[in-house]
Amino acid sequence: MRRTRSRIEAEIDVAVEDARWEEAVPDLEALVIRAVEAGIAAAPARPAGALEVSVLLADDEAVQELNRTWRAKDKPTNVLSFPAAPQPRHAGIATPLGDVVLAYDTVLRESAEQSKPLRDHLAHLLVHGTLHLLGQDHETGEAEADAMEALEIAALAGLGIPNPYAEDPFDEPPDAPP
Numbered sequence: 001m002r003r004t005r006s007r008i009e010a011e012i013d014v015a016v017e018d019a020r021w022e023e024a025v026p027d028l029e030a031l032v033i034r035a036v037e038a039g040i041a042a043a044p045a046r047p048a049g050a051l052e053v054s055v056l057l058a059d060d061e062a063v064q065e066l067n068r069t070w071r072a073k074d075k076p077t078n079v080l081s082f083p084a085a086p087q088p089r090h091a092g093i094a095t096p097l098g099d100v101v102l103a104y105d106t107v108l109r110e111s112a113e114q115s116k117p118l119r120d121h122l123a124h125l126l127v128h129g130t131l132h133l134l135g136q137d138h139e140t141g142e143a144e145a146d147a148m149e150a151l152e153i154a155a156l157a158g159l160g161i162p163n164p165y166a167e168d169p170f171d172e173p174p175d176a177p178p
Contacts, residue, residue, distance in 0.1 A: 035123040039130025042155035050094035063103035081132035100129035
């Protein structure tokens, strides 16, 4: 696991459990850091001061086990987010936001099915997972889902990644952020 201090006062720990991630995504760690930073920056409210996020790049088997254990869903999924319990602030110590875990096989399959570059789909899921750590939730209602999608679109645009929700991801909708 590598610990990296990022540009937005975040310590981002990246652990690669499945080596296929590194084979398939050039500059993997840099992409993970940029995407998590983009998710943090896009959030409408975030804790003040330094933050800590851990990212685990795993396979379907590992994610299925976590999904079964923590969500009672015995199947793999693309991304899981585990927000950290609220903790008191300590000067000079980053506040843990939580963990984001991704499943290589599922993410690869989805990117192929959606005709999206793996790198772009991975960045989208990292932004999505990070927003969950910061309290965003698309499962509580349509308005919340729309708000979260807008945050994701804006964060990804800052990374030069097209709107993942557009029918043709290279055609930006009229209301997309500049």
